[in-house]
Structures are given as C-alpha cells and as structure tokens.
Amino acid sequence: MKRVNDIFGKELKVLNIGLEQFCQDLKDQNVISVQMDWRPPAGGDSEAADLLAALLG
Numbered sequence: 001m002k003r004v005n006d007i008f009g010k011e012l013k014v015l016n017i018g019l020e021q022f023c024q025d026l027k028d029q030n031v032i033s034v035q036m037d038w039r040p041p042a043g044g045d046s047e048a049a050d051l052l053a054a055l056l057g
Contacts, residue, residue: 026033042048
C-alpha cells in the first residue's frame with residue numbers, strides 16, 4: 001500500500017484529453033495541466049478506422 005500512498009502530497013502534472021473546462025479548473029488551482037486536442041481516428045467510425053489502419057499497417 002505504500003506505493004499508492006507515495007503519490008499523495010506530490011506535485012500533480014496532468015495531461016487532459018477530456019473537457020477543456022477540467023483543464024482550466026486545474027490551472028485555476030495552480031496545477032500544471034495541458035489540454036490535448038485529441039479525437040478518435042475516423043471520427044469514431046470503427047469501420048473507417050479499420051480501413052485506415054489497413055492502409056497504414
């Protein structure tokens with residue numbers, strides 16, 4: 001259990017791939033945070049993503 005407890009009390013550094021407001025809320029609390037502009041491949045269309053993967057693979 002000590003390993004889990006070791007992270008508490010240390011400075012957080014966050015890479016956020018979700019809602020931008022969450023990243024801003026962290027920054028407002030002086031937490032180092034970066035917003036990543038990520039979208040699922042092919043807009044989330046699994047068939048199109050499979051085709052793209054086949055082309056690139």
